[in-house]
Amino acid sequence: MKLDTNTINKIAKLARIKLSEQESKDLLKDMNSILDWVEQLNEVDTDKIEPLANISSSSLPKRKDQAEDINSSDEILQNSPDKLEGYFAVPKVVE
Amino acid sequence: MNNNLIKGNKFEWETIIGLEIHAQVKSKSKLFSNSSTAFGSKPNSQVSLVDAAMPGMLPVINQYCIEQAVRTGIGLNAQINNYSVFDRKNYFYADLPQGYQISQYKYPIVGKGKVTIDFKDGNSKDIRIVRLHLEQDAGKSLHDQNPTKTYVDLNRSGVALMEIVSEPDIRSAEEAGLYINKIRSILMYLDTCDGNMQEGSLRADVNISVRKPGDEYGTRCEIKNLNSIKFIKQAIHYEAKRQIEILEEGGIIEQNTLLFNTSNGKTRPMRSKEEAHDYRYFPDPDLLPLEISQTEIDKLKSSITELPDDRKKRYVDDYNLSNYDASVLTSDKHVSDYFDEVINSDKSLKESSKIVVNWITSELFSILNEHNIEIKISPITPKYLGKLVKLILENVISGKIAKDVLIDMYNTKKDPETIIDQKGLKQLTNTSEIENIVEEVLKENQKMVEQYLSGKDKLLGFFVGESMKKSKGKANPKILNEILKNKLSKKN
Amino acid sequence: MEFKSISELQSLLNDKKISVKEIADTYIKKIKEKKDLNIFIYFNEDKIYEQVKNIENFSNEKKLKAIPIAVKDLFCTKNMPTTAASKILENFHPTYESFVTQRLVDMGAMFVGKTNLDEFAMGSATNTSYFGNTINPLSEKDIPLAPGGSSGGSAAAVAADLCLGATGTDTGGSIRQPASLCGVVGIKPTYGLCSRWGIAAFASSLDQAGVFSKNVTDSSILLEEMAGYDQRDSTSSNVKIPNFSKELNTDMSGKIIGVPKEYAVDGISDEINQVWEDAIKSLEKKGAIIKKISLPHTKYALPTYYIIAPAEASSNLARYDGVKYGFRADDSNSLDEMYELTRSEGFGKEVKRRILIGTYVLSAGYYDAYYIKAQKVRKLIANDFVNTFSECDFILTPTAPSAAFPLNEKQDDPIKMYLNDVFTVPASLAGIPGISIPYGSDKKGLPLGIQILGKHYNEQEIFNAAFALEKDYE
Secondary structure (H helix, E strand, O other), X not given: OOOOHHHHHHHHHHOOOOOOHHXXXXXXXXXXXXXXXXXXXXXXXXXXXXXXXXXXXXXXXXXXXXXXXXXXXXXXXXXXXXXXXXXXEEEXXXX | OOOOOEEOOXXXXXXXXXXXXXXXXXXXXXXXXXXXXXXXXXXXXXXXXXXXXXXOOOOOEEHHHHHHHHHHHHHOOOOEOOEEOOEEEEOOOOOOOOOEEEEOOOOOOEOOEEEEEEOOOXXXXXEEEEEEEEEEOOOEEXXXXXXXXXXXXXXXXXXXXXXXXXXXXXXXXXXXXXXXXXXXXXXXXXXXXXXXXXXXXXXXXXXXXXXXXXXXXXXXXXXXXXXXXXXHHHHHHHHHHHHHHHHHOOXXXXXXXXXXXXXXXXXEEOOOOOOOOOOOXXXXXXXXXXXXXXXXXXXXXXXXXXXXXXXXXXXXXHHOOOHHHHHHHHHOHHHHHHHXXXXXXXXXXXXXXXXXXXXXXXXXXXXXXXXXXXXXXXXXXXXXXXXXXXXXXXXXXXXXXXXXXXXXXXXXXXXXXXXXXXXXXXXXXXXXXXXXXXXXXXXXXXXXXXXXXXXXXXXXXXXXXXXXXXXXXXXXXXXXXXXXXXXXXXXX | OOOOOHHHXXXXXXXXXXXXHHHHHHHHHHHHHOHHHOOEEEOOHHXXXXXXXXXXXXXXXOOOOOOXXXXXXXXXXXXXXXXXXXXXXXXXXXXXXXXXXXXXXXXXXXXXXXEOOOHHHOOOOOOOOOXXXXXOOOOOOOOOEOOOOOOHHHHHHHHXXXXXXXXXXXXXXXXXXXXXXXOOEEEEOOOOOOOOOOEOOOOOOOOEXXXXXOOHHHHHHHHHHHOOOOOOOOOXXXXXXXXXXXXXXXXXXXXXXXXXXXHOOOOOOHHHHHXXXXXXXXXXXXXXXXXXXXXXXXXXXXXXXXXXXXXXXXXXXXXXXXXXXXXOOOOOOOHHHHHHHHHHHHOOHHHHHHHHHHHHHHOOOOHHHHHHHHHHHHHHHHHHHHHHHOOOOEEEEXXXXXXXXXXXXXXXXXXXXHHHHOOOHHHHHHOOXXXXXXXXXXXXXXXXXXXXXXXXXXXXXHHHHHHHHHHHHO
């Protein structure tokens, strides 16, 4: 058992996903079996191996510094579930 | 020797400060998108699909921002890394549309470097730089526009920032101020950041702890997002005192993220970021590693003309200015550029560089400050100011008249010579003319002359003043004095 | 009425034997008849007739003029909403068109609708969709079968003759596996060949768009139109796209075909092994040389994938937070509560499971043990292919470990479900191209697929081999 309920809840908090008690119980079982299963990677000797992040062998493409004046407000806000006075609106944050 | 120590009620304490400066890269478009970086636009008007993290949108890096970071690294005397990686820093916040910030974690573009700060007493000190990395700015949250909502403006979202991290080498609020000034000055010389702290182009997070001299570092607190040198100094003063008080009462410092309240000058813990973070950095799979060849670095290196330290050295060597004066003058590139232009406008001014410095830092500054005008758009051109100083040096006008001429120059943008000619302000050096004036004054004030002759020496000043008035301020004071003394002694 | 290929429909159109509107009418009718299969998330006649008006004005030279195409609902489209089969993208109307679908639009294609998929492409049976299961058109009435996944809707749309081609995405097998289960052709090209711009991301280092069709030729036509360099995708390959369809040929003489011993895994049915054997023999008969090869790290591909893909997904899906678009939960008192309720109600079970796994393997203290370890094993898996391809031209394997299985059969055990991708995941990790074509069937008459894997950017080679095998069934 790699995970306990406490860890699951901490991870869920980090991922901003609220779990019901039942969900967290189910996930505990699934995730533990998945983590046990991936454990087999430890059989592989990777001491001198470089991690592979991306399969592409080319170099990072760069763009020129050109700005478009897009006047984007209408387009950008169009799909927002809550917008007010040209802003996205969210429940009030106390800093 | 260590005059940075703070006296508590029981012990003396040393303040340990490290700074993380966030400098907005000067560029037309954002780090990973082509929307504009223009400040003060309508909310959410400069937001591309990428900046708003629409599904399926991907980052493409701005070549110029990379060059700007490399230039800055060179200016910080730092190692430029041929290989660097963009990572995702994962956290949730209203103004972070992707749910992660693209930053550089394990492999930054710039490594170790150092900058020198100069003190008034002529001493200098090196502050070591840990690293500089490129990252995206977040949007802006507005908490006071609506009673129940926070508003989010994404115009800044995705703007390129350079985070410059110092070692904890700073020991006082004053040093912190000098350090930021120095970084700001380097950025502005390189034109890699506009240095505008009011608009937020330059902000700093301050890491601060206190210890008894010789002890291990204490627990530190981080004061977030300070955007003026004044506030940084205030915050350091307050926070050091707060920590000392806690420690002297036997308490312990809790590691915390703090906010500085600019209206009451106090720090307080940030409420929204209470829980421990786990940013889960990993290489951004939408981007490939950034490779910069030595040839590119060398090319950028050779494009850099003069940095503040080079210029400071030149001023000390060529113009005989003190290290501190030279460092003050060079700290603002625009001021220093102005000075250079004045000096270069006439060969003879090189000998009198100190007078030029004084005219810039006292007379010109007071006029510009009064009108709230920046030196780079000064209506008085360096060439004309040079001319004015030369006219003083050649005794064409007095320093006093020159001050009036300077005001005229500001208002009319005219050549000082034209103003002097038009207003007939040329100094009177013709002895006979001055003699006539003096004669008249003495004739008009017979009684005073008698009193002077009977021992009231102080009245000499009165005669000088009256004669000057009669000459409309133009009489050469030295000649005037001589003639007066001479005439009066003859009356005796 | 059934059209067998793009070229057939094009000649009818050229000869004025059918009009663009009649093509639309035909497919609208078919789609309505097959409504019960739940193949489309979005289908709207009006939107099709709107396109008809534009397409009529296109020259007949346009290579895909009036060709009915179904689009996986992971591609953002301007004229149709995009959901990624998730509640969290409720009411999302993109203001932009993905690179791939734009290419198809420009060539005159007619989009018939947006197809169902596993939520955010996470699944192997098209059963994690917020909009319900898609049913494999090959199902018997009493036993509904899964179409495979995640691009199950697209594969089913082609199999049910509701379009001539369909777009898909393949992260670990999401094109090849459903192609196999639905009896159609499906190709996942080399990573980077099709731009990812405008496709809702699942796992960025693995995601790749591709295509389904009824035959190899149509896939080659569609892929040559969809592929191409895109400056807006930093991982897009800047390579010249060959004229695949023109270069198609069946000549296999002297080609060396690798047959990896590690793909002969336990629990694979004799029928599948038989089909594999048949394909090998057929190619040998056509002049190819068969070579037994070894890809020693094959067995580690699945666990590697199930670390890397969830890790990237956990970050890619952080943008679905109820602020900019899509669903937002009601009645939250704080920002964090809003996030937690929105994401809890907006994501389905499998997506949540993968986000949490991904969050865990990236979290402090576990990053090296899981994520870095997986990336290192990924390197070894990629190296296996590099080494092997120095001695063979392409690799032949089964596509999936089973034929289409009953709906919900493997739902309770995630690992069992993950095993569906055992033959497709290694190529995804290595970024190499792979095609699945139907080749034979099992006792029940359900199709079985053969997978051909090629070197990076060697799509032509695998198209040709597939083309040669296809001839066996003409």
